[in-house]
Amino acid sequence: MSERELIAAALLARESSYSPYSGFCVGAALLAQSGRVYTGCNIENAAYTPTVCAERTAFFKAVSEGERGFVAIAVVGSPAGNVTQLAWPCGVCRQVMMEFCDPQRFTVIVAKSEEEYEKRTLADLLPEGFGPDNLA
Numbered sequence: 001m002s003e004r005e006l007i008a009a010a011l012l013a014r015e016s017s018y019s020p021y022s023g024f025c026v027g028a029a030l031l032a033q034s035g036r037v038y039t040g041c042n043i044e045n046a047a048y049t050p051t052v053c054a055e056r057t058a059f060f061k062a063v064s065e066g067e068r069g070f071v072a073i074a075v076v077g078s079p080a081g082n083v084t085q086l087a088w089p090c091g092v093c094r095q096v097m098m099e100f101c102d103p104q105r106f107t108v109i110v111a112k113s114e115e116e117y118e119k120r121t122l123a124d125l126l127p128e129g130f131g132p133d134n135l136a
């Protein structure tokens with residue numbers, strides 16, 4: 001699974017975004033250590049707070065299927081239409097990643113297209129993060 005393929009899966013997932021309130025459409029594609037890819041989109045709610053981000057949709061799908069180890073996630077987010085910006089994961093999603101990923105190794109790819117993207121480790125995005133090791 002190449003970075004380009006993972007971004008393509010995130011772009012496709014973004015088409016399912018349910019975002020009638022913000023109009024901000026996000027898609028994610030999460031590569032598990034098993035080799036399987038789990039996609040997600042943001043799902044909003046009329047009561048607002050139940051809204052879930054695309055990244056967490058992908059993680060919760062994967063974890064609920066038994067996955068526990070992850071390699072990378074691709075994220076694409078922008079107002080409806082063409083992707084015009086790099087939308088980095090929110091703090092809550094970074095914390096969910098911290099639960100299941102090695103921060104030094106897990107790669108977050110944020111893309112505008114299959115050609116235009118940036119990537120960081122989770123450690124870059126959540127320095128000195130609190131995770132399962134703290135409770136060991």
Ligand code: THU
Nearest residue numbers: 022024026042053054088089090
């Ligand atoms: N959103 C995501 O899906 N991922 C993020 O990391 C940031 C925000 C969604 C939530 C909401 O539906 C919309 O983008 C605007 O905040």
